[in-house]
């Protein structure tokens with residue numbers, strides 16, 4: 001049978017991370033002692049009161065369809081969060097709860113982009129953005145950055161990339177995979193250009209609460225009413241509440257866009273899981289005391305890994321100001337990222353994600369959302385690997 005794959009699906013890049021990941025898993029099954037730096041999720045458990053609220057909802061029989069855009073209580077709690085923490089005024093009708101932040105991104109892109117549109121994405125990027133843009137029939141326009149600018153695009157770069165076809169600018173601060181955080185002034189410089197040029201901003205703020213060294217998060221939507229009108233915030237419960245498996249995220253958008261996203265969602269997934277939404281209400285309205293503890297632990301690991309990496313031959317690394325990743329430069333080892341990671345796994349049994357998956361082939365991504373013991377062991381092996389490479 002000659003199966004015909006749609007041009008949309010066929011246009012997607014196969015996941016480069018999958019090959020390494022499945023190899024690492026296979027090695028573990030074979031009983032080998034593999035150290036994984038690939039995790040894209042916190043290694044902490046979801047706080048107990050959140051799980052309790054979900055379990056109670058389930059026990060109470062809260063198991064039926066909800067409105068596609070989420071239960072009113074949760075949309076209100078999200079609107080309250082944006083008021084309290086970001087100084088933003090959203091009506092609950094402007095909040096759409098989806099099956100994960102990833103789903104929210106996809107909904108936003110599908111509701112705003114089509115054939116002929118261009119979407120500006122700074123690299124290194126979260127690997128799903130360009131593929132989502134392609135799925136919508138639009139064209140990703142990638143802006144290269146490097147560790148020289150802490151992986152931040154400059155206003156001049158953004159301005160030069162905007163054309164009459166530009167529909168969306170994707171901003172992700174704090175960033176996956178680099179951990180870099182734009183300062184409020186840098187956010188304003190980019191936001192001003194988008195407002196001037198009439199370009200929408202999809203601001204992925206899922207790592208908002210994971211900040212180090214006094215770094216500050218500024219939502220571009222909060223700069224002025226004009227910025228608010230040009231911004232769609234994407235956010236979620238996965239990272240700051242360690243709820244990756246719950247599949248819950250949201251977007252906050254201008255009313256007409258929220259309506260369009262609601263329509264898209266109502267004909268695809270419908271509502272996110274009913275009882276999970278009750279847990280999410282508890283996440284937003286309950287105590288947040290887990291966060292300082294997690295941040296202290298993340299920051300300790302980050303500092304250790306940062307110092308260790310910079311002492312390795314051929315490796316240099318800028319420090320992350322947010323999220324839970326480091327993105328060391330491996331160019332001086334003479335290896336490209338996929339080869340580096342494949343050999344590292346083969347020789348030292350350490351799994352890392354090649355930067356090429358994020359559009360940056362001179363780097364690898366290391367997640368420090370794993371125990372200090374693993375980090376010490378894994379970095380020791382990476383050091384060994386680097387010492388064994390010919391300069």
Ligand SMILES: *Cc1c(COP(=O)(O)O)cnc(C)c1O
Nearest residue numbers: 100101102126176206236238249
């Ligand atoms: C983790 C992540 C998301 C959302 O993840 P979900 O599990 O779908 O909520 C969105 N954007 C970035 C950059 C992420 O790293």
